[in-house]
Amino acid sequence: MRSAFDFAPYRRSTVGFDRLFDMLENSSLGQTQENYPPFDLIKAGENEYRIELAVAGFKPDEIDITSQQNQLVVSGRKNEESDETGSDYIYRGIANRSFERRFALADHIQVRGADLKDGLLAIELVREIPEAMKPRKIDIGGSARQTIEANAEHAK
Incomplete structure (x- = not known):
C-alpha cells in the first residue's frame, strides 16, 4: 500500500x-x-518527552516495556486467574484485554524510566546526542598546521 x-x-x-x-x-x-489503550505524547522540555498510556486495571507486573534500537514496545497482559473479589459481573465496561503499542523512536532517543500511578503509565524519554555528533566550531587558519609543527618540535 x-x-x-x-x-x-x-x-x-x-x-x-x-x-x-x-x-x-x-x-x-x-x-x-487498534486504538487501545489511549495515549498522550508530551514534549516536556527541549530534549525531553513523555508518553502517557491509560492502563487502568493493570498492575506493574502485567506490563512490559521494551526498548530496542529505534522502537519502543509497551505490552500488557492480564493474568488469566479469576477475579480476586469473586464477584459476578452483570456488565463489564472497563477493558480487561491484552494490548501491545509500538512507538518508533528517533535516533538518540533513550528511555529514562517509567512509572505507573493512578492508572496512567508514564514513560520518560530523553534525546541524548553523543558528543562526537554535536556541532563544533572549526577555526579558520593554520591551527592544524600549528598543531603539527608543535608536535614535531615537542618530539625533538
Missing part, C-alpha cells in the same frame, strides 16, 4: 534517509491499528 505522496525525488537526492521514507510511506498501514 503506497501513500498519496511520492518520495522518489527525495530518495534520489538524499543519503541515509531510507528508514524515514519507508516509515512515511507505510504510515497509512498504521491507521488500521
Whole structure:
C-alpha cells in the first residue's frame, strides 16, 4: 500500500534517509491499528518527552516495556486467574484485554524510566546526542598546521 505522496525525488537526492521514507510511506498501514489503550505524547522540555498510556486495571507486573534500537514496545497482559473479589459481573465496561503499542523512536532517543500511578503509565524519554555528533566550531587558519609543527618540535 503506497501513500498519496511520492518520495522518489527525495530518495534520489538524499543519503541515509531510507528508514524515514519507508516509515512515511507505510504510515497509512498504521491507521488500521487498534486504538487501545489511549495515549498522550508530551514534549516536556527541549530534549525531553513523555508518553502517557491509560492502563487502568493493570498492575506493574502485567506490563512490559521494551526498548530496542529505534522502537519502543509497551505490552500488557492480564493474568488469566479469576477475579480476586469473586464477584459476578452483570456488565463489564472497563477493558480487561491484552494490548501491545509500538512507538518508533528517533535516533538518540533513550528511555529514562517509567512509572505507573493512578492508572496512567508514564514513560520518560530523553534525546541524548553523543558528543562526537554535536556541532563544533572549526577555526579558520593554520591551527592544524600549528598543531603539527608543535608536535614535531615537542618530539625533538
